[in-house]
Amino acid sequence: MDEQAPMTLAIDRHDNLVVIRPEGDIDLASSPGLRSQLRDVLASANGKIVVDLKDVPYMDSSGVATLVELLQSCRRDQIELILCQLGERVLSVFQIARLDGVFTITETLETAMETNG
Numbered sequence: 243m244d245e246q247a248p249m250t251l252a253i254d255r256h257d258n259l260v261v262i263r264p265e266g267d268i269d270l271a272s273s274p275g276l277r278s279q280l281r282d283v284l285a286s287a288n289g290k291i292v293v294d295l296k297d298v299p300y301m302d303s304s305g306v307a308t309l310v311e312l313l314q315s316c317r318r319d320q321i322e323l324i325l326c327q328l329g330e331r332v333l334s335v336f337q338i339a340r341l342d343g344v345f346t347i348t349e350t351l352e353t354a355m356e357t358n359g
Contacts, residue, residue: 249267259292264295267300269301269302269305277308291324292326293325294326295327295329299329301331309345310344326354333347
């Protein structure tokens, strides 16, 4: 069995925008760490959070639950949340769960940064 590299997270802060770039699988093992880091980001965010999923090849239901929790927190705090660059496998998880209509999802990071929901 291949040992997966741990998920890492890059965070870029702009004026009223935070771009979060997870890299690696988001699964039962990595979701708690991601959830904690997202809480930290949310605490200092004002305006919009973009989660760029370009480098996430796989996400299980715990990863989806983590993003649903982030969406709920963003709505509570009146912060816009946009997901972008979902790979086919990750997008299909959102479609199966019928969450592709709940989240704002864009194809490119540029579109996500320009979008005002």
